Structures are given as structure tokens and as C-alpha cells.
Amino acid sequence: MTLFPIETERLILRKFRPSDAEATAAYQGLAEVARYCMWEPRSLERVRELIPRWIAMDGQGENSEGLQYAVELKASGALIGDVVLMFEDRAARQGQIGYVMSPAFQGQGYTTEAMEAVLAVGFEQVGLHRMSARCDARNTGSWRVMEKLGMRREAYFREHAIFKGEWDQEFVYAILEDEWRAAREVN
Ligand SMILES: CC(C)(COP(=O)(O)OP(=O)(O)OC[C@H]1O[C@@H](n2cnc3c(N)ncnc32)[C@H](O)[C@@H]1OP(=O)(O)O)[C@@H](O)C(=O)NCCC(=O)NCCS
Structure with missing residues (x-):
């Protein structure tokens, strides 16, 4: 199973390295980036703490939390973001995806x-049955990505939780393996 690195037309998705801390904190430390994420802006120190956990997320073994990728731009070698596939329910083969991109590259x-590429890895290599994602309804860039990926909007929760001190409004999107394969045959 080849899970790292993954090459796309313009990108390389690879494992994090300790030396990525500064470049990662440069965007994960921004309020505008953290606005709709589950976390607050991250300091360099916090990113340094998290990198070993991200490196451990290599998809190997029954207890792996999932797959964490640093996103590198082929043209320059710059780290421009990070994407994740979390393994949620092993028996039901469920996964949850997430993504963060540096503002300069959005x-x-x-x-x-x-x-x-992450959906292809999840369905073809990990053998998942369904992948989902959640985002704030005001995070247009995020749900646009899900729609472009062919994911279906499954839920629109309004005021079902307090998110960063105010009522949330949350979209849930998902795609089944069958739906993903059918869309690829058409395109
Ligand atoms: C969400 C995020 C990862 C999207 O990254 P990106 O690299 O810009 O995504 P893409 O370029 O592949 O696609 C974004 C789409 O949303 C659209 N979009 C982005 N912001 C928009 C806005 N404010 N209003 C309308 N459309 C918007 C873009 O035009 C594009 O759609 P298009 O290709 O049809 O034109 C990025 O905005 C980000 O990192 N945000 C901060 C972190 C975050 O919120 N992560 C998700 C948590 S759920």
C-alpha cells in the first residue's frame, strides 16, 4: 500500500517533518485560518508539539488515527497547507476528511x-466505504471544495452546538465509494 508520498499534477502530499514547524505555524497561526477550525490559532511551540503526532498518522496498523499529509507545491517545494483523513469507525469503514491551505495559496x-487524491487513497487503498466532512455554513471555500469533490450535503445543523462562543451552523457532506466510482466513470 503506497500511502506516502502522493503526487498530483501540481502537488506532493507527504509526511510532515520536524523542519516544517515554521512554515506550518506561519498559516496555522493566523486568526483568519483558524476561524472555522476546531482549534484556535496555533503558536510555533504548539505546532512543534503536534508534528510528532502528525508524523505518527501514517495509516499503518489497526490503531492508526488516520493519514496526515503536508501539502507541498511541486514548483517551489514550499509547504502550502495540510490535509487529513481520519479513520473513524473501522468496522463500518468510515473516514472524515479535513484541509487547511495557507491564504497566499487559496x-x-x-x-x-x-x-x-486523498479520496482516491481512502477508497482505493484504505478500502473505506464512506468519507464525510463537516464545516461551518459560512465557510464558503470549504463547502465549495466538498461540492467540487462530488460530495453530497447530508445535513445542515442550525444552532445545535456552541462554536467559539456563538451558535453554530454546520454542514455535513459525504460521499460513498459507489458514488465516487460512478462519478469517475462518467468523467
Ligand atoms: C477551505 C480552504 C481549505 C479552501 O482552500 P482552497 O485552496 O482555496 O480551495 P480551492 O481553491 O480548491 O476551492 C475553493 C473554492 O471555493 C471558492 N471560494 C473560496 N472562498 C469563497 C468565498 N468567500 N465566496 C465564494 N466562493 C469562495 C473558490 O472560488 C473555489 O471555487 P471555484 O473553484 O468554483 O472557484 C481554505 O479556504 C482554508 O484553508 N480556509 C481556512 C481553514 C479552513 O477553514 N479549513 C476548513 C475547515 S472545515
């Missing part, structure tokens, strides 16, 4: 390109 289709 709006250029990089996240969609990276996540197309």
Missing part, C-alpha cells in the same frame, strides 16, 4: 486537487 484549486 482560491487556486490546490485543496480540491489534494483532496481528489
Whole structure:
């Protein structure tokens, strides 16, 4: 099973390295980036703490939390974001995806390109049955990515939780393996 690295047209999805801390904190430390994420802006120290956990997320073994990728731009070798596939329910083969892109590189289709590759890995190599994602309804860039990936909007929760001190509004999107395969045959 080849899970690392993954090459796409413009990107390389690879394992994190300790030396990625500064580049990662440069975007994960921004309020605008953390706004709709489950975490608050991350300091360099916090990113340094997290990197060993991300490196351990290599998809190997029954207890693996999932797959964590650093996203590198082929053209320059720069780290421009990170994407994740969390393993949720082993028996039911469920996964949850997530993504963060540095603002300087947003709006250029990089996240969609990276996540197309992650969906392929999840369905073809990991053998998942369904992958889902959650985002705030106001996070247009995020749910646009899910729609471009062919995911279906399964839920729109309104005020079902307190998120960062205020009522949330949350979309849940998902795609089944069959749906993903059928869409690939058409395109
Ligand atoms: C969500 C995020 C990863 C998207 O990354 P990206 O690289 O810009 O994504 P893509 O370029 O592949 O696609 C984004 C799409 O949303 C659209 N979009 C982005 N912001 C938008 C906005 N404010 N209004 C309308 N459309 C918007 C883009 O035009 C693009 O659609 P298009 O290709 O049809 O034009 C990025 O915005 C980000 O990192 N945000 C901060 C972290 C975050 O919120 N992560 C998700 C948590 S659930």
C-alpha cells in the first residue's frame, strides 16, 4: 500500500517533518485560518508539539488515527497547507476528511486537487466505504471544495452546538465509494 508520498499534477502530499514547524505555524497561526477550525490559532511551540503526532498518522496498523499529509507545491517545494483523513469507525469503514491551505495559496484549486487524491487513497487503498466532512455554513471555500469533490450535503445543523462562543451552523457532506466510482466513470 503506497500511502506516502502522493503526487498530483501540481502537488506532493507527504509526511510532515520536524523542519516544517515554521512554515506550518506561519498559516496555522493566523486568526483568519483558524476561524472555522476546531482549534484556535496555533503558536510555533504548539505546532512543534503536534508534528510528532502528525508524523505518527501514517495509516499503518489497526490503531492508526488516520493519514496526515503536508501539502507541498511541486514548483517551489514550499509547504502550502495540510490535509487529513481520519479513520473513524473501522468496522463500518468510515473516514472524515479535513484541509487547511495557507491564504497566499487559496482560491487556486490546490485543496480540491489534494483532496481528489486523498479520496482516491481512502477508497482505493484504505478500502473505506464512506468519507464525510463537516464545516461551518459560512465557510464558503470549504463547502465549495466538498461540492467540487462530488460530495453530497447530508445535513445542515442550525444552532445545535456552541462554536467559539456563538451558535453554530454546520454542514455535513459525504460521499460513498459507489458514488465516487460512478462519478469517475462518467468523467
Ligand atoms: C477551505 C480552504 C481549505 C479552501 O482552500 P482552497 O485552496 O482555496 O480551495 P480551492 O481553491 O480548491 O476551492 C475553493 C473554492 O471555493 C471558492 N471560494 C473560496 N472562498 C469563497 C468565498 N468567500 N465566496 C465564494 N466562493 C469562495 C473558490 O472560488 C473555489 O471555487 P471555484 O473553484 O468554483 O472557484 C481554505 O479556504 C482554508 O484553508 N480556509 C481556512 C481553514 C479552513 O477553514 N479549513 C476548513 C475547515 S472545515
